[in-house]
Amino acid sequence: MKIAITGATGFVGKELVKKLAVNHQIVVLTRNVDKARSIFPNNLQSNLEYVSYTPKQSGDWQKQLSGCDGVVNLAGAPIGERWNPSYKQEIFDSRQLGTRNIVEGIKSSAQKPSFLINASAIGFYGTSETATYTEISPAGDDFLAKVCVAWEEEAQKVKEADVRLVIFRFGIVLGDGGALAKMIPPFKMFAGGPIGEGKQWFSWIHIDDLVNLLVRAIEDSNISGTFNATAPYPVTMNQLCDTLGKVMNRPSWLPVPSFALELLLGDGAKVVLEGQKVLPEKTSEEIGYNFQYSELQPALKDIVK
Template identity: 60%
Template sequence: MKVAITGATGFVGSLLVQRLHGKGHQIVVLTRNTAFAQKVFPSEAFANVEIVPYTPNASGSWQSVIASCDGVVNLAGEPIGEGRWTPERKQEILNSRKLGTQKIVEAITNANPKTEVATTGSHPLAEVPSVEGSGVGTPATRRLPTVLINASAIGYYGTSETATFDETSPSGNDFLAQVCQVWEAEARKVKDAGVRLVILRFGVILGNGGALGKMIPPFKLFAGGPIGSGRQWFSWIHVDDVVNLIMQALTKPEIEGVYNATAPNPVRMADLSQTLGQVMNRPSWLPVPGFAIEALLGDGAIVVLEGQQVLPKRTVETGFEYKYPNLQSALRQILN
């Protein structure tokens, strides 16, 4: 299998590349920073990785590389939890997802002309009609991308302390919900080319880095505690389960549509703080007041001060087996 990946040098993407490479697959890393990608994936250790420069918001020669791939995983997007949400920053968050996905879909669509498709195994082959007068009696065939796995986020649902959301729930109306709506709408256009689409709405991903990496230092200094009221929901997932979900979506043609990439047991922020303290053998006693987060992040404080209780109903129905369904086991693996 040959897979093109955007966001490949990031928290999830780098682990996905390692997993695919370890299983002998070919990977195309689409990146804005080839020098950094070469450090993350040195050729002597990653012989099956091809690093290709690309500009997410512009067409280019990188798009032609996608035509040789079986699947595309689109993980790229500006981080939402870093810095204040100025009007300019909010536009960057939106455009990085909207325009980036737009160009990925454009590349896949151009690689998938509206022609008859004959299925061989799990990979369709698009039939290219013979050219009149060419003397070629048998039509040629070429391999085309058959699946797009596109990231989204549980911010799609908005926030609530009391409601429960699954994949059938309506969208919210705050900024992040609107971003996710636009993001997913761009991805859905790939279905016009007959390409299987899987949208993964990510919860808070736990691993060595990411959101958890910002919470650990205060606990190490015996100054840890819940953020804000502590009552906001925290719908999480271990990064290993994220990679396993993507692998399942790549290899199982029956997987299609929207899936919540969250663990089946969300917790409230106070429970997260308490469990983290127990695993680290540290107290959880010093709350971080909401006004301090608001002063630091402005509108972006919604990411940590408000949350949503999200259940992975469709994900569980696929038979997916979580390696870390409970928070304590996930934190113990990461920290120990």
């Protein structure tokens, strides 16, 4: 297949491209072609095509979607930065406008792609220490929930063109990078510990499982709908840090106080300090996906080598 991918140079996108480019032709939509080209190994370059694009603006790049079999839209501004009003707007616009322009490009294609795989996030549900969320749970009402609702609403419009749509609500992705990359250094220095009270839920997924889920959705035309991309056994922050300490043979004894994280991340600290317990019910039942890493300790052992 010929597959266009946005966010292809990001934490998840890089691994997806590497896996898909072995058997498929990949169109990498990127804001920096030279940087993108330098990221991927030489043996894959013959199966990669690079297109310069501006996510929040329509343009000639949209014509490059014509003739593709499908599109995977992973683009969005990172949420692990300090939030101020302008950056919150960037988080929102990069997802809403970025997805709107992808959908417009698909709908206007002379040779229409047959599917759109669109990222979303478990932030859709809001935060809670007590509730359990599945794919049928309603949306929350905080900032990230509103971002996810707007993001998904734009993606849903692709169905007007009779294009198959799959939305994955990503949990916190564990791999060589991302959230774990920020947690490991303090543990290495014997200064690791839970963030905030430690009771908040941490709904995670190993990057290999996330990539495999995306590939399944690409290659199986019977899959459509909205699914949670989270491992079946979420943990609390205390459990996460205890397990990480055991895997690294380090203590988990120095909690990071809430105010310190709020100083660092502003409003963005809410994501880490409040959390949510999310289960992949439809993912297991409708896709029939068997997680390679369903429990945390084997997942961390694979990553922290």
